[in-house]
Amino acid sequence: MARGVERFGYDRDAQAVGIVHFGIGAFHRAHQAWYTDRAMDAGDRDWTILGVSLRSGVVAAQMNPQDGLYTVTGRSAQGENSRLVGAVRGVVTAPRASGETVDTLAAPTTRIVSFTITEKGYCRAPDGSLDPNLAGEESVFRFLGDGLRRRRDAGLPGVTLLSCDNLADNGRQLASLMRQYLDRHDRQLIGWFDAECSSPNTMVDRIVPATTEMDRAAIAERIGVEDQAAVVTEPFSQWVIEDRFAGPRPRWEAAGAALVDDVAPYESAKLRLLNGAHSALAYLGLERGHSYVHEAISDPLLRPVIEHLMREEAAPTIAPAPGQDLSRYIDALLQRFANPALQHRLIQIAMDGSQKIPQRWLATLADNQREGRPSPSILRALGAWLRHVRGDNEARWGEVADPRAAELKSLWHKAGADGIAAAVLGSDGLLASAWQPSRQEQLPL
Template sequence: MRLSTATIDHLPADVARFDYDREGQHAGIVHLGIGAFHRAHQAVFTDAAMSAGDRDWAIIGASLRSRTVADAMVPQDGLYTVTEMGPEMGDYARSTRLIGAVRDVVVASDAGRLRHALASPHVTIVTLTVTEKGYHRAADGSLDIAAIARAGNTIYHHLARSFADRRDGGLGGLTLLSCDNLADNGGVLATSLSAWLDHVDPTLGTWFMRECTTPSTMVDRIVPAMTPAGLDEVETALGLRDEAAVVTEPFAQWVIQDRFAGRRPRWDMVGAQIVADVAPYETAKLRMLNGAHSALAYRGLLAGFDYVHQAIGDAVIGPAVERLIRDEAAAGIDPATGQDLSAYADALLRRFANPALPHALLQIASDGSQKVPQRWLASLAANATRGRTCPETLTALAAWLIHVREPADDPRAAELAAAWTAGREGIVDAIVGEHGLLGGPWHPTPRDRAILDQALATFDTQ
């Protein structure tokens, strides 16, 4: 039996339920890139806000690349469950909640339905989880307009059409909330959108800058990809088949810049932080959590591990990643008032070690060329200005270089593999040197090169 509105009463009594009339809520949010993370994070916060009395914030999700999520959720009337598992709940217990915030899921190839949703007078917020590569930025950070034109059906196409519809219909602007792991994600979105609009319709760019806002955000929750076995386990626990189920950790954090174009959900009532400046929080997340995750992925895969909790438990990798977090990533961050980076590091290490939530290293290792600049190179640059060398970050960088020697799941896989054709002697310059593929504000010093070369030699023997 499949989860749906008609089968809710068959759920076990210990499954928590939303406390609002789903049919009575207008959709106030469109989410671009609906996947497991959104279902475990922003949709949960929104569901909790409506259960606490907020109204008219139902979500219309848009799947940008395939029908998979729509095929999972539409037959279930948008309903799905979130199961939390972790030591914070006592002996790795689980707690499950039914989420009702998602009203519908559309596929971006059905441009008419998505366009109608984005032009709704009830919609005032668009949230996005499209991953780093969904922003189509070139290596220097500029917008790759040619790539967008070739791809079609991107966030830029959909948002530009929605701006024109809202402007021509006399509707207000939108708050556009990027929830992707990019430094200054709101600023990146604003700059990229402006560049695209200048290319297709400069007058629309003027409207966008006047009517819309792009607050920066920081999102944090570990959400492993669901496997068929995981879905089977949820079905056994629920007695219903939930094709859209997600399993996650109890921890969830959402920090949002207080810069909205119109009304917003009262997310702050249910745990979100609305702040003037997100930068210190997003920097800590990118360099400490995401940076450590990438280090665990590339070093762990080379050591033969499959999951995060296995890699962090290794006698060599675990202490090395702790040093990366505490002595390198955190040391290069200027925290906000009251932001305790030591306590954050403690929490990260506990979360990584959670065996109840197997998080595949291969999932984290994908798209490394899009992640390494924000997670490691920015940290290396920040520490360099303070006169510090970061041997653990450099060792992790060497592990990534070895990882991409063979074709990898990366949008620049062919370029990375080609850089290796000249041999290991020139690989550092070819990829992270001043004129390398990932050229940026950090360039290796002779000491950095020595650490990288030693690590590359060590990994070559594994």
């Protein structure tokens, strides 16, 4: 065994695959797979995971030579600790292993299909409906459709579809998009899907930066074993799940997950406070020349902006659940952001902003508009985002990574500084359908 590494105690080779997970990046390995590993350590059986990468073969190349084993290292200013995780049995790249993916989705032992495919993986049009041009042969919906059809035809029960992405009402959105896909491709399956499958809402919370070669080298030196699939994260972790499953599930609560009737208050707090602040730190921090979250939150010109965004703009729009203390959550977030050991890159958070800011900022802005409350921090962050997608940061931080980057740059050329806010955020703007503004805001551009 590697030096100083906690490890699981179950017989891994005896466990059947019970979960198919799409989007097996660092976050899933530090969160859902970590919870599943601990649930099996507590006595659950037959819940190992087949990871599916929809495009890149990088994770498969990292994990399969290690038989799916990897370490999760929690890192803080007080030190670090590592755990060997055995929940992942292997990784396939869907376009090159379509048959194996569908076979496993249709296997009798598979009861849960989970997702961390980021906002853009849901193939949505700007109004939130399914974009049929995006939901093609290599989309998650095609694999799901084929797998569910096989289950129905074999007389097998349905599965739980468990979205773990940062979408408001993520489970309901996933189910709606799946129905829209089936309506176009297999209408006869819709009734079975509605009767046999479920899609609970979830909220996931753990900061997981992209693992660097420096991280891998440091872990190898400390534990005495090279781990190409190593994940570095913070000690904090939270998972809130709507208790609405189509069949059996792991006892994730044994690892600290919360099963609740209504996820919405926790989801709103995560999206509007943590994610909203993260995105603001990203765009404002990159402009200030910062590379990492802990640098940006320590900037005396930025920290008051972020605190105001959370305490005065976002928190008043959230109706907390009983016992949910938003002020305490904000205090904890500020401490987590300041963790100097985590090295969370702002440019990573800045990716795909057009897919993220509707639920992170625009929903809060709309609520405050209706109540007549100002949102100066969000408006300042929106200005920084618009400058970012114009290309103002490219010389230092590289090309803008956003599926709508070309559209946004084109709007800048057409509208100019005087018209860009209306062109993007106005009642007829590019993102209007995502938030339905009640008035035009003046942005600091």
